[in-house]
Amino acid sequence: MTAFTPPFCPYPSCAAHAGGVTFRSYRDGSYQRAVDGRRVQRFHCCHCLRRFSSQSFRLDYRQQKPRINPQILGCFVSKVTHRQTARILRIDRKTVQRRLRHFGPALHRWHAVFLARARSRGGLSGSFSFDELETFEHDRRLQPVTVPVLIHRATRFVVHLETADLPSRGGISALNAARKKARERIHGRRTSGSSRAVEACVVALKRVHSPRELLQLVMDRKSTYLPIVRRHFGKRFAALIREYGSAPRNTLNPMFPINHMLAMLRDQVSRLVRRSWAASKKQAELIHHLWIFVAWRNYVRPMFNRTKHLSSAMALGLTDRRYRPAELLRWKWPDLMPVSAI
Ligand SMILES: [Zn+2]
Structure with missing residues (x-):
């Protein structure tokens, strides 16, 4: 393994953190980490004179059992429940939950780094599609949730997704109606956040879409969609195929990639x-x-089963290799590790 070279001082209050002054450090001993026996290099910042270690830059900083992180990530994308993940890996269910809360925002930032890279290279071109998936939190009838997802059709690269409330359903039992009333007294009426969430997806697409090209977007026929797209793209869209949700759900359906x-x-x-x-x-x-x-989905999994060595991000030219889960979870991207290191 190559020796770690700190890219800058990890303390945000230090001038050598954001590049205000030239960062210099010297090696200052090392120690063996108790949880996995890994040798950790210590450093001294020549500017603020504080000590830090290579661990300060790592996503598993101060974690117990950091080695199981790739396996936990594997469970998160394999339909394994938190409880079962805890059983398989012999860890506490709370640990699984903490890792979810830790990995989620970190991997969101990772994805943002690549979207910024796409933008700096002239933006993404091609055909896109989006649709909403319906799920719920806690109660299917009283607290439904929508998940709009926006993808690049040819590569299945997920550009953006959101979650938002949907209103409680009608036609519910007397018991559920009473529970709904009790809930509304505390939290207020549950209203639809669908338009706001869909708009967030369209805004995310606009930020990364090639400004030289007309937008090609395939979506369902829903009255709120078109005004939102128009608001952000004006006349800059060429093909807007709006299929009825009832069209046959086969591979010939233009909505097939998003479905x-x-x-x-x-x-x-x-x-x-x-x-x-x-x-x-x-x-x-x-x-x-x-x-x-x-x-x-974008950076680890092959784009299709037949393209074993190609991820969706590679197909878009955003990177030249497929990443391993351990790499995604290695550093505190991008705050404490420059994008160029990816
Ligand atoms: Zn410093």
């Missing part, structure tokens, strides 16, 4: 599996889980 992606989400993210007891208790946990899926 397939939503089916994959349902199959691989335990809390989205239909009629399951693994459903999300909270929306915040769901979005963490989804960003983990996105990072795995």
